[in-house]
Amino acid sequence: MARLVRDAALGAGVAHSELAHLPGLEPETLADPLLRVPTATLVRLWELVAHGSPAGAGVRTAETAAQGRLHVWDYLFTTGGTFADGCRDAARYLPTMTDPGAEMTVIEEDRRLTITYGIAPYSPAAVTVIDEFAMALMLRRARDARGPGVVPVHVALAHEAPKNHRHLIEAFGTRAIDFGARTNSVTFLDLDTEPPRPAGPNDELALILRRYADNVLENARPAAGWHGRFRSEVAQALGEELSLELVAQRMAMSPRTLQRRLSDLETTWRDEIESVRHERAGTLLRETDLPVQSIAGRLGYTDARALRRAFHRWTGQTPDAYRRTPTPHT
Template identity: 85%
Template sequence: MIEYTVSSHMARVVRDAALRAGVARSELAFLPGFEPETLADPLLRVPTASVVRAWELITHAGPAGAGIRTGETAAQGRLHVWDYLFTTAGTFADGCRDAARYLPTMTDPGVDMTVVEDDRRLTITYGIAKYAPAAVTAIDEFAMAIMLRRARDARGPSVVPVHVALAHEAPKDHRHLIEAFGTRAIDFGARANSMTFLDLDAQPRRPPGPDDELALILRRYADNLLENARPAAGWHGTFRSVVAGALGEELSLELVAQRMTMSPRTLQRRLSDLETTWRDEIESVRHERAAALLRETELPVQSIAGRLGYTDARALRRAFQRWTGQTPDAYRRTAIPGT
């Protein structure tokens, strides 16, 4: 089951973008699924929440336009078989349809891509979940930049869309988008991201040949990839990692749901399926993190309390006494001989 995951190839593209934007490797190292061995395995899937969090870090660290630049510089092959399905078909429309059909080989299966032909126009619509407001602009722009880059890979560098729609609100200055897309026909606040092309298949379709056999091979490989792909981490483990990463912030169900690219209601339902609750999970993660920090660091209890989202050390001491029957200081002396 690959729901709420993206391919390791996509995760590598976003990781590289984060490093270029100045995000510290140490911040990325703690994201579930960003381990080197996971990113090197084409069959492993990275939690969508980790990739969204990386986009949030990019947004905080870098100037506007990071999504555009990432899409523009993602050379063909960076997104594995999906790139070649898009660019090697007999017609541009066929390539778009294959790209839509096999979109889960690249990204979260919850993302939807549609292809509509109307006379001489072809419109690609690409929906993005709106549960990550801090990253949505970069993700929207990246998605459209990738579509345009692959269109140019398939039909030449002079390809320019006749219309672009973006789901996020208009920025104060969008000259970088005009330059990137080659058009001023850009709308914002749309229901979904979309890009319209004109006459890219003006030439008649070539007769069947070796490229048709290549397309068949690519589709079979993509089917096999989807059948054998597996998440790098279980859903519950990913959830707990996201909670642990948010403990020092204004922790809320809504924040964690955003980072996991799902609605709060879905998150609550998933917890209920595991016969647990939001409150119990927060308590459990805090207990786990408090014990680890007491064992593995020399941080004072006040600092540990802040990292866990407590207002002061007294609140942590009360909670730790409830969990273990010991004070934090007593636990530390027991856990670390000689202290």
């Protein structure tokens, strides 16, 4: 979801520099399905989308969400034995692709199936665009699963009615749209009229996809905030010409801003360098067989003696003695 909304923000004219300081948008983070982008970053992206393209921004973002864009969630949604089965999988595995605070439910009553989608009370700009995007996305996936002619019989949106909602009538294909509802919902009629298909390879694929999704949910973890990213940048730059200016440039902020943020955390550039070197030295000594001279070079020291002095200051031990000391769990 973060990749999709980031691209929507860029498409709405938001500058790359305006996104660079948001934690969780680093390429390595977005490429890892186990890392959760901070909710605050996702909400800010939606605000930028709404600001850059206010009328119908949510619907237009949903139009860019081609099948597969939202990874395993898309396939689980659209390949169920019945449409209702796919909806239930989509509700269960919603946290694989978006903020775990969002909630999707599936209600079957008579011949109607209703999908609801609720979010926390974010800023009004973000809420409006998310509401419209979520319902437009549900309709798009219904059409992916059951054909382009699918039209909902009712749509409810939690935000207040805009001055003009013609774009929503056109997007949903119905005038049965209410605003100010308790939660967002879209209702379909008779999408499972065809007979159930026989069991086959698709059932095995669905099982594999569910196991993969379960693994994602079990092992997902938050992406590092800006301080974690800062320390990662420092660690990568230790063997280079490390400087405040270099790290600030890589984080798309001025040196003064970086110093101010460190001060807000009651730390300093010098203290952070010491801390990162200490952490990296311990890791390299425990997990590699590199000689102390090589480790010193990787940490930006001129020679092994400088590392030994620093390491003794941190731990009261020499690097060699530390390496020989059993770890607590052994």
